Structures are given as C-alpha cells and as structure tokens.
Amino acid sequence: MQQVANNHEHGHAHDHEHGHEDHEQLKVLGFWIFLVTDCILFGSLFATYAVLMHSYAGGPTGKELFELPGVIASTFILLTSSFTSGLAILAMNKGKVKELIGWLVVTALLGLSFIGLEISEFTHLVHEGATMSTSAFWSAFFTLVGTHGVHVSVGLFWMVAIMMQLRRRGLTPVTRRKVTTLSLYWHFLDVVWIFLFTVVYLMGVM
C-alpha cells in the first residue's frame, strides 16, 4: 500500500516515465476493493447458509452425505495451489519468466483437480438424492460451494490468458500487475475455502 502512495506522488512530477506504472498500481488498489465486494458477496451466502443449515425438511443431512476424505484432499490441493501461486510471484520478483509460467501451470493443474473433485462430489450427492430442490439446506449448500467453484473456474481461464500473455510479452509493468491481481484473487479464494471447509463440512459432520 505504501508503495502505491509513493508512486502516485511521484507520478505527477514525471507523468511521462511513470504514467504507466502508476496506472498499474491504481488497478491493484481497485482490485483490492473488488475483493472487498466479493467478500461481502460470500458473506451474504455464508449468512444465508447459517440461517438454513438445519432446514433439512425431512431430507438427507450433511452429516449423512458428506465424505470428509475427499473434501480434505481437495482442501490440501487448494492450499498447495495457493502456495505455488506464491512461488510464482517469487519467480516474477526474480524476473524469471519461465519459472513463473511453470509455477502458474502447476497452480492451474491443482485448481483443475480441485474443480474435478468438486464436480465428482456434487455428482455423488445428486445420486444420493441431495439436489438444489431437496431442501433449504441443500439449496444453500450448493449455492455457497458452487459459487466458490465458479470463482475458481473463472480464475483458471484467467490464468490461461495470463500465461499466454506472459509468453508473448514477457514481464512488463502490465503483465506484472496482472499476475499480482491474479494471485491476490487466488489467495482470496483459498481463504474463502478455509471458512467454507470449517463452516460447511467440519461443522456439518459434527
């Protein structure tokens, strides 16, 4: 944050040289604010879930259907992907484009397997007779977990786009900013998942 402010004051003096870098910093700040709004979005879904978490309406409960081993596996996969996206940033700071792209590929593969596990979990649940329309509890469950899954999927497409741009253009102020915002987004989804894992799955099987 400090850096953002400094660069900005700088910028007016030499609009020329720093115009672009300034602008990139501005976008990072905007992205932080976007994450605030996304936080509220998930907050609303969590609140909804908390209200409806015992409204089974005679249908199956989470305790009956959740299979923790799979969920724990996907939790570790997502946490690891957060770590590898951090390694990607370290590679970027060292100016190593190839290493950066390599870590992004690892991150994306981990993200993809997370999504794969989630899809198979949902399929399993539907087979067991728990769908969106089974009860308020399952509506809230699928919406909350699904919204997180959609976020991760969007992040995967975004990651592919950025890897392509990195190959084409290497490290520029613009691509650096894009990698930075992407990794912010990825860490954010990780944090959301930790809450999700705790509130939905752990409290669900307790």
Next chain:
Amino acid sequence: MWESLKEFASWFFVTGDPLIYGAMVSIALTMVAIVFVLTKYKKWGWLWREWLTTVDHKRIGIMYLIASLLMLFRGGVDALLMRVQLAFPNLEFLHSDHYNAIFTTHGTIMILFMAMPMMFGLFNMVVPLQLGARDVAYPFLNAVSFWLFMFGAMLFNLSFVIGGSPDAGWLSYPPLSQNDFSPGPGQNFWIWGIQISGIGSLATGINFIVTILKMRAPGMKLMKMPMFSWSVLSSCIMIIFAFPILTVTIALLYLDRFAGAHFFTMDGGGNPMMYLNLIWMWGHPEVYIVVVPAFGIFSEVVATFAKKKLFGYTSMVIAVMGISILSFFTWAHHFFTMGTSANVIAFFAITTMLIAIPTGVKIFNWLFTMYRGKISFKQPMMWTIAFIPCFVVGGATGVMLAVAPADYQYHNSYFLIAHFHQVLIGGVVFGYLAGIYYWWPKLFGFKLDEKLGAWGFWLWNIGFYVCFMPQYALGFMGMTRRYYTYGWDLGWEPLNLVSTVGAFLMGAGFVFQVWQITYSIKHGERDTTGDPWNGRTLEWSIPSPAPFYNFAVVPQVKELDDFWRVKEEKANGTYKEEPVHLEPIHMPKNSGLPFIMSFCWFIAGFGFVWEWTWMAAIGMVGVALVMWARSFQYDTDYYVPVDEVRRTEASLGRVY
C-alpha cells in the same frame, strides 16, 4: 404452423389492454423515427464513434443524464396513471393486475433506473473536474458500468410490452414473487434488469472510490477536497458494501424460481423473512446512497450562492461519512410489525433515530452558511432552499415512523408513502435538479433559462405539497398502500382527489423543464467564462464546455475552495503567476467492447428471463469472449500532443 405462431405471439407479447397497445405503437413509431433520422443524416458512424464507444467521463455522464430523464418520464407516467385510478372511488380506469404492475415498475424505475443513473451522471460530470483529474481511475470500466445499466434498464422496460410486467412490488417480497403467485417471465424481468445494471453500479462504486482516493490534484489533501466529492466517496463506500448483498439476494430469488431451490419458499425449509432482511440490508443503505450525494450538491450550491465558505466543513465530512456507517444498522425498521423480539426492535428504532443527528448537523451547517451571506436566488439555490423545509418535515415524519410502537399504526399506510416521497423527492430529486442546473453550463456551455425554470420550480414545489400532504392524513384515516380502489363509504375521496391534482402539477413542472432544456439549447445564455456562477472549486477554472482532457495543466491546490483563493489573490494582486508548461496528455482510447459486452449480458438476461438456457448460454459465452479479448488488448491509450492541446485551448479562448 400459423396457429402455433399465433399462440407464441399471444404468450410472448402482452395483449388485451388498449393502453399497452397504444404504448406499443408509440414505441414502434419512435424507434422507426430514430432509425430514419440517423440514416437520413448519416449519423450512425457519428453515434458509434462519439457516443457508443466513448470512455470520456463527461459524455458518459451526459448519457446517464439523458437515460435518467427518460426513466423519470416513464416512472412519472406510471405515477400519474396510479393517481388517476385513485382520484375517485370505484374507478375502473386500471384493472387491479395492471395497477399492481404499475406500482411495481414505478418504484423500481424511480429508484434503480432514475435516481441511480441520475446520480451516476452527476458523479461522472463533476467528480474528475472537481478533483483536477483528467478522467476517472478506470475509464473503460466506467463505460462498462454505463452500458450495463443501460441494457439492464432496457431489459426491465421491455417487460412492459413483451412477457408482462413484474407486479409483486418494487422489492418483490416472497412468497408473492415466487412461481406459485407470480408465474411467467414478469418477475424474471425484474430480477435480471436489476441484476445486470447492479453489476454496473458496483463497478462505478469501485471506480469512484479509487478516483477520489488516488486521482486528486497535487496538494488536494482529503480535508481540502470539495464537499460533493466527499459525499460521492461516502455513497460509493455504501455501494460496495450494499450492492453485493442485492446481487446475492436476487440471485437466490432467481434460483428459487428457476432451479426449484428453497431459500425463500414456504415449503422445503425456506424462510421468506430472510429475503426481507437481505433485501433491506441493501435497500436501506440504498436510499442513503442516493441521498448523500444530494447533500454534497447542496453544500456546493449553498457556498457558491451565499458567496461564503461552507459552514462547518469538518462536521459535514464527519456527518456524511458517519451516515455511510450508520446506514447499515437500520434495515429492520422496515418490518417492525413482523414479529421480531422487542430488543431487536428497540435496537433498530434507536439506530434509526440516530441518523437524524448527522442529518440535523448538516441542515444547520447549510443554514449557517446562508446566514449573513449575499444570497443570489438562481435556480440551483432555489431548489436548495426548497429542499430544506421539505426535508426537515420528511425527516421528522421519518423519526415518527422510527418510534416502533407508533409504527404499528403507520406501517404500510399512506403516511409511510408520504414520508418516503418527501425525503426522496424533497431530498434526492430536488438535490439532483439543483446539481443539474448548477453544473449544466460546465457540460454544455450554456445556462438553462431562468423563466421557464421558475415555472418548473413552482409547479414542482406546489404540486409536491398538494400531492403528498393529503397522503399523511389519508394514512391516519386508514388508507394503506397498494389499494387499487376504494369505496365511497370511507371518506377518502376529497383528499385523494387533491393528491391527484398535485401529482399533475408536478407532471406539468416536468413538462416545463423539458421545454426549458429544448428552449435553452438555442436561446440559453452562453457561458464564455467557464465560471458562470462565480464558483469556488476547480471545475469552474476550466472553459465550458470542458475540453475532453479537462485540464490543460494539472492544477496545484493549496486550500479548500482553491479556485476561490486564486480569484481572491488575483483581485488583491498577491497572485503569483507560475510559468505554464504544457505537456503531452495521457488519455484512454475509445472502445466498442463495453457496449458489445453489455449487449451480450442483455442477450443472456433475456435468455434467463424466459428460462431459455441455450440463449442465456450464448449470451454468457459472448460476455466471456469479450473479457478474454479485452485481456489481450494492450494498445489502450495514447498521448495528446502539446500542439493539439494548445490549439484546443486557443479555440476555447485560453492562450498558453
């Protein structure tokens, strides 16, 4: 084949009401006329290059303004239709279903498609100029916001001729808004019109927060920032916290309707009361989102036209920012009568009353600014002065409603209707009108005619009291909102008739204002100085209309009301002329992508409305492709050479 086509048409289009057939014909004729004029004068290219693809905040502001005035017209016609229906007992002017649809669209349009865009229009027209900036932080995103709003509004308004209007009230409470009671696409139009434009509103909130925090001219510390920009900051902070809740709430409602989910249903463990809580967690901040910028406008106008520094600037800042926090703790006062515990009710009654404190502070600040000032009664000032008593009464009745035990008497009666119209018209509409009159010359280079404006002003004001004062009484007499008719035996007819007359007076006021605008385009007083009102803030230091890059030289700010300081120093000879050094100006390039992306959202929205998954999928893929394409676009800006800046400035009468 023919038969099935006919069947489809009668299901797809709204049929059976002569009023709607008339509207369909007039819409079709207007569209043909627009296409004809654009083709005849070969203006399609101009429209695309200069407007549909623009990222210039001033042009986007103008488009917001035009759209919001159109929506004010539509919402106003809805209001007049309702008032005609209620003018006498047992009228059969509107069918009950039609009446339900009209009060629903009136409320939705006035808040979301009139007040919001008019507010965003003012943000866009004024904030960068006031801060000494060349554009907003994200000009491209700004265009995205506008087009999302525009296509969302079009989708919503389409419901009127295709598929049928929503009719479950402006906030569409379940279970009424669920499939059982509101089958068909009408309710979905409400959901998706708001959802699409809501994404745009959220983006605008982010955009202006960053603009205000990071794009101020050098030297403009936060506490030297003009009051309007402060109010915009407050409003945008509320937007980023409130709008995601709206997004979630109506998405869940759609899931209930589309996917058979049980969030707000009566069966399956759903909880309709949760919808009320969620929607008002957005809804109550929303009314502060729209009214706080009006407070900012009054602050600017009062200081300018009383020719005095704003009284109590610091307390004003604290008040405005305090409201942005308090506004999130009052939502349950919208349903005191729905059976929460006494403690909860007491909490929300007290927080609601607390809001009156910062608001009172502001009222006194404006009065003290006027005190001993040399007030010039120009149009912006007229609206400001009219606002004060109106808002005080509206606020006081608000505190009456906040008294929870008494609220059991007023709840959902015409007393409530009168109260919120008094704060929304007296506060928001009067405020935005003051702002439009005030900043009009900066955007268009001429003033709006005073004489026609005075007609509009008096008709609006007299009409307002004639329309809404009787409604307070009607509320006490037992008339509740959303009645489509009433009998002779209730004794409500005299006051209802008076109220209808008042509504038409306001309608006449609006007609005068439209006349005023069209008249002034040709005959309005031209502003050649750039400072028609003897203003105090930076926007008045540049020519009118402002050139596309706003400031040829980025101003150096020393004080609050810095332009006033410069003028004073020039007058008493202490002003030090600094050598001016023009530099190339960094500007964003125009782009058609915001328009195309929002159009794709419109397609997707239309698919969602009719529950045609294939169409929704096509639209969403379109949205994704545009975002993908934008990500690969690197050539998005350019520099305006010094020569061009010099030439432009010279043509506006400023020599560098």
